[in-house]
Amino acid sequence: MWSPPAPGPVTADDVALAVRLSVHTLGKVPADGWERPAGELTWSCWETVEHLADDLFAYALQLGPATPPLTTHVPVSWRQERPDGPTSTVFVARTEGPAGLLQALEACGALLVAMVRVTAPEVRAHHVFGAADPEGFGAMGVVEALVHTHDVAAAFGLPWQPPADLCARTLHRLFPDAPADAEPWPALLWSTGRIELPGRARLEKWHWHGEPRG
Template identity: 55%
Template sequence: MDDHSRAAADAAELLEGVLARSLDTLRAAPAAADAWAAKAGPLEWTCWETGEHLADDLFAYAAQLAEPAGEFGTEVPFRWSAERAGGPANTVHADPSAGRDGMLRVLASCGALLASMVRTAPAERRAHHVFGATTPAGFALMGAVETLVHTDDLAAGLHLAWTPPEEACATVLAALFPDVPRTAAPWPTLLWATGRAPSPAAPAAPAGAGTTRRDPRRRPARSG
């Protein structure tokens, strides 16, 4: 196995581990979809909307990897729609009648699609991303960041305890946020780097925090 293939396999495994931890946490949430109407942490979206947005991120990353490298250089033109003014514009929406368990199935399916594409796309492929073409391993790590921070948002809104895997936090920090000072443990540093919390040694997030390697398709730093 060459270095690109090993990096992709490792990143896919990391993504799967983060998603499994997230789903285990969210299984303790209320079962009815209307219980997910609370705001998700610092976001202006509800917990239901945030879950849909996370699933949509994972799906969109998988879709980008499915295209031949360099053929288009743009996002795959799926139609996005928001279900209310100020809500996230998504391609993926979960059926509220399916409740929590339906949402978790949607998240698991979209995460599995991304992990599968990371493993099966040519490991050296570089697919379109607004911040620069990215490898399968890069998309997996970005999907892991989205899952880590949005699970934190969801846990806050749903009053759940969320303990992210520190090793995964350290790995994504090193890969995607190499210039962020390491003044705290990996998880609070990642929250700071994504604009969600102060660092003990740095009271404000760095310029551009929350946008580095973010989903290419919308929203200011603290909206997702």
């Protein structure tokens, strides 16, 4: 039985595109709306974007050492600003407003883009969902950007439709069990527990597979 070819690897350019599209859409959030919950999350929209920036920074950090850690994270300090908020390293000064928040997101995204671009493909580094290569960390960054932008956009009814080929490459790298009979973007939302699909209940628990595919 014929099956379509694999959609190709996730690249540094994919990470750059995901962050650029995210920043563009998040720039439409009303200035007085950032304390609204992000979709169905318990975090505010501001906290969610801080978390996104922190994820991009953390993935870049894992790839940074000459010998990346294989059993733990690079030892930076994490904290919560409130009990139900995200645990992060990156926090943005509220006095800088939404422009400062999105600038921090762009900057952390650029760090991950650079590390994915310059790190040798055979390098591996720790992630709780499996030791990953640079492509894997890039794909993780894409997932974070796409789904958390979805969370924030949903709070305001903002249109958000990432490119299908970008979603397909990310699904292929991180979610080998993603439904092949769904379009890539809905399949990614289902794989990250955001929606249900026809004949498939919404996932209550989910994770990606960080290890390179064989």
